[in-house]
Amino acid sequence: MNLDKxxxxxKTTIVDKWFNSVxxxxxxxxxxxxKNQKDQFHNPVGTAARKSLDAVFSGLMAGLDPARxxxxxxxxxxxxxxxxxxxxxxVSFLFDLKDILRSSLKKELPKENLEAQLLAFERKIDQVxxxxxxxxxRCREKILELKVSTERNKIxxxxxxxxxxxxxxxxxxxxxxx
Amino acid sequence: xSDLPKPEDFAPKTYRPGSTDWMxxxxxxxxxxxxxxxxxxxxxxxxxxxxxxxxxxxxxWQLPENWQQIIHEGFKERLEKFRSFxxxxxxxxxCGACADKCHFFIGTGDPKNMPVxxxxxxxxxxxNDFTKVGKILGRLGGARPMTIDVLKEWWSYLFQCTECxxxxxxxxxxxxxxxxxxxxxELLNLLGLNIDWIATPVANCNRTGNHLGIxxxxxxxxxxxxxDDIEEITGIHVDPQYNKVGADILFITPSGDVFADPxxxxxxxxxxxxxxxxxxxxxxxxxxxxxxxxxNFGSFTSHEMMKRLNAKMYxxxxxxxxxxxxxxxxxxxxxxxxxxxxxxxxxxxxxxxPVNPITGTRFEHAKSTKMIHxxxxxxxxxxxxxxxxxxxxxxxxxxxxxxxxNPSRGMGLLEEPRYVIKNVCNEFYDMxxxxxxxxxxxxxxxxxxxxxxxxxxxxxxxxxxxxAVKYVHEKHDVNTLATICAIDRAALPDLMxxxxxxxxxxxxxxxxGNALIMPNEQERTTDLRGEPLPGMEEADE
Numbered sequence: 001m002n003l004d005k006x007x008x009x010x011k012t013t014i015v016d017k018w019f020n021s022v023x024x025x026x027x028x029x030x031x032x033x034x035k036n037q038k039d040q041f042h043n044p045v046g047t048a049a050r051k052s053l054d055a056v057f058s059g060l061m062a063g064l065d066p067a068r069x070x071x072x073x074x075x076x077x078x079x080x081x082x083x084x085x086x087x088x089x090x091v092s093f094l095f096d097l098k099d100i101l102r103s104s105l106k107k108e109l110p111k112e113n114l115e116a117q118l119l120a121f122e123r124k125i126d127q128v129x130x131x132x133x134x135x136x137x138r139c140r141e142k143i144l145e146l147k148v149s150t151e152r153n154k155i156x157x158x159x160x161x162x163x164x165x166x167x168x169x170x171x172x173x174x175x176x177x178x
Numbered sequence: 179x180s181d182l183p184k185p186e187d188f189a190p191k192t193y194r195p196g197s198t199d200w201m202x203x204x205x206x207x208x209x210x211x212x213x214x215x216x217x218x219x220x221x222x223x224x225x226x227x228x229x230x231x232x233x234x235x236x237x238x239w240q241l242p243e244n245w246q247q248i249i250h251e252g253f254k255e256r257l258e259k260f261r262s263f264x265x266x267x268x269x270x271x272x273c274g275a276c277a278d279k280c281h282f283f284i285g286t287g288d289p290k291n292m293p294v295x296x297x298x299x300x301x302x303x304x305x306n307d308f309t310k311v312g313k314i315l316g317r318l319g320g321a322r323p324m325t326i327d328v329l330k331e332w333w334s335y336l337f338q339c340t341e342c343x344x345x346x347x348x349x350x351x352x353x354x355x356x357x358x359x360x361x362x363x364e365l366l367n368l369l370g371l372n373i374d375w376i377a378t379p380v381a382n383c384n385r386t387g388n389h390l391g392i393x394x395x396x397x398x399x400x401x402x403x404x405x406d407d408i409e410e411i412t413g414i415h416v417d418p419q420y421n422k423v424g425a426d427i428l429f430i431t432p433s434g435d436v437f438a439d440p441x442x443x444x445x446x447x448x449x450x451x452x453x454x455x456x457x458x459x460x461x462x463x464x465x466x467x468x469x470x471x472x473x474n475f476g477s478f479t480s481h482e483m484m485k486r487l488n489a490k491m492y493x494x495x496x497x498x499x500x501x502x503x504x505x506x507x508x509x510x511x512x513x514x515x516x517x518x519x520x521x522x523x524x525x526x527x528x529x530x531x532p533v534n535p536i537t538g539t540r541f542e543h544a545k546s547t548k549m550i551h552x553x554x555x556x557x558x559x560x561x562x563x564x565x566x567x568x569x570x571x572x573x574x575x576x577x578x579x580x581x582x583x584n585p586s587r588g589m590g591l592l593e594e595p596r597y598v599i600k601n602v603c604n605e606f607y608d609m610x611x612x613x614x615x616x617x618x619x620x621x622x623x624x625x626x627x628x629x630x631x632x633x634x635x636x637x638x639x640x641x642x643x644x645x646a647v648k649y650v651h652e653k654h655d656v657n658t659l660a661t662i663c664a665i666d667r668a669a670l671p672d673l674m675x676x677x678x679x680x681x682x683x684x685x686x687x688x689x690x691g692n693a694l695i696m697p698n699e700q701e702r703t704t705d706l707r708g709e710p711l712p713g714m715e716e717a718d719e
Contacts, residue, residue, distance in 0.1 A: 027195045030287035033278050041613050042278070044645040045287065078677070082637040083286055084208070139676075143210075143637065146672050147630045158442050162403035164396065 003117035006108055007061055014104050018053050021096040045079055052076035056128060066127035074135050081139035091132040097125050200295060201322055205331035207234050210634035213337055216377030221370060223381040228370030245369050246324050250307055252368045256361055263361050266353045267304045276345035281620050282338050285638035293345035293355040296335050300362050333371055336362045338635060340624035342583035347616050364480040376626035379475040383487050387470045388433035394467035400436050404446045413700030416453035418465055425464035428495050431506025432472040432664035441667045443706045444507055444685025450694050457697055459536045469494035472511035473664060478626040485522040488514050492523050502532040503549040507685050509624060509663035513588035520546045537562040553662060553686060557594040560601045566695040569604050573712040575658040576605040578650045581618035582663035595662050595686050602693035607654040613646035623669035637676050644677035651678050660684045
């Protein structure tokens with residue numbers, strides 16, 4: 001049997017398990033809320049997680065280049081990049097998919113001789129994992145940029161436009177000499 | 179194949195938090211969510227207790243030896259003084275209606291950001307110190323003694339609350355959880371535990387009259403600069419009045435409108451509006467270089483400090499002898515005016531109940547505070563056809579409106595800003611119903627949390643807001659987030675930059691300024707930001 005067909009038939013279960021594995025990285029009270037609250041505005045974390053995981057898994061099944069799954073993966077990583085996770089904890093859920101696949105395909109794996117196909121699929125998961133690190137790093141860089149520039153820039157810009165900031169000019173030799 | 183290592187041998191182990199009782203989970207004060215401690219000089223300047231250099235990341239917070247006694251006595255004093263505080267401590271039945279309504283809980287997933295649990299941090303000590311049941315049953319009755327770890331937990335979570343009051347909308351008992359945070363912060367302040375983004379603005383507001391400590395001449399210089407800019411754009415020389423004794427109306431706005439982008443463009447909108455009304459109807463408005471801050475950072479510190487800073491505005495109104503006050507697009511100023519001013523510094527009997535001299539509208543609801551919101555004033559003018567407007571000048575803006583927490587939940591100002599926007603813009607799209615009006619999601623940076631060092635917290639807390647903006651951006655191509663609060667104008671650009679970078683933040687009166695047709699103005703080619711007006715792209719080149 002073809003791995004793709006098998007995954008297609010088990011897609012809902014696999015994505016559900018993957019979603020649960022992400023949700024369980026939160027404290028139990030929060031996990032319950034993220035899982036059960038269906039309103040997308042009341043529960044942006046749960047909604048983004050479901051949507052991202054489904055889209056990434058569908059993309060992988062469709063044979064898309066994992067490096068092109070950024071728009072699907074970004075919303076979830078962007079959220080985890082500002083939550084209380086270390087970098088590895090923030091993205092480790094991507095690798096959980098391997099465990100989930102192997103446990104979901106436990107019976108079929110030896111029977112259908114799918115090991116080679118699964119290994120190839122797992123290599124794609126690794127690539128998604130690397131993409132996850134890239135998105136995470138970009139988000140953290142954005143946070144740092146905001147930290148550095150935030151108030152200083154807004155106030156500086158306004159004062160500077162008003163000509164109320166006296167900066168040392170390049171030809172201000174006297175200052176350099178003194 | 180059985181020799182193959184399993185995937186879990188390579189992959190990092192996924193972290194799974196346990197289900198430990200909340201009392202046994204110590205607060206982790208970490209960089210990215212915590213704010214820096216208040217500068218001791220700022221504390222000294224306004225006589226706040228225990229000024230010293232300290233850091234929340236240090237083990238030793240350099241507390242006075244009798245700190246537990248100070249907290250206990252401060253708690254007791256406030257329970258006796260504020261009936262609401264006592265009631266809020268007693269009546270919560272932990273029904274959980276508020277639990278999932280806080281933007282910090284929704285964004286961070288930290289259960290101690292559930293309003294009920296945040297309040298429980300304080301209630302547990304209340305039960306221990308002030309109730310028989312708590313004294314007898316101890317932990318079984320939800321009580322625990324005040325320890326250094328509890329104190330640190332208070333500090334961490336009371337500064338992860340923006341006092342936005344969204345939770346209180348859902349409380350069947352009407353508990354105002356924000357007031358519990360306010361009381362908790364007061365108690366912390368008794369030990370000198372404040373953050374610098376509150377303490378230093380408080381000291382500056384107290385001395386120079388605005389949170390940045392900008393002195394009167396610089397305040398005027400900035401407004402003069404806006405006057406020049408307006409003249410370049412419209413050909414009209416507006417002429418604001420300063421500290422005019424005997425003026426009819428005093429105008430007070432947050433200093434962020436004068437000193438920080440993009441509030442500066444909102445300020446230009448005010449200047450245009452007042453000039454229009456002066457030319458056409460003889461309206462007599464003065465600015466004050468002394469009461470040059472609407473925002474009340476005292477309200478994040480203590481009720482005494484709130485009263486002190488609020489009083490400055492009224493003393494200035496008294497000194498100038500104005501009839502009433504218009505307040506600008508500000509957040510917490512309005513919470514203080516609407517909910518606390520009357521019993522702190524009111525009634526302001528030396529002024530008159532605000533009556534719009536142009537329309538005759540009498541603002542009865544402000545008969546005690548004598549102060550109305552500028553969107554109430556502008557909406558009234560528009561309703562009576564007193565403004566000449568060309569909303570087409572804002573046709574490049576596809577607008578949604580963020581109800582700022584304090585004007586919406588603190589004073590019930592829901593329709594007026596929308597009415598103004600719909601009259602000065604052609605494209606307006608509200609965000610989904612459970613994210614606006616009374617249920618609006620906070621910007622995540624209010625009540626003094628608009629610092630740089632807590633950026634992760636701000637981004638996580640503001641995420642529910644940004645999520646709704648993203649929705650209207652994707653559905654209606656919205657590119658403009660309008661708001662009526664200076665903290666929003668400072669905080670939301672950062673929030674948008676992280677979550678929805680295609681959306682820019684505007685004040686409502688910036689859009690009024692763009693649309694307002696001034697008598698004898700030249701043909702405008704740019705908006706107040708200097709960007710080409712719709713259809714004027716070539717003229718600008």
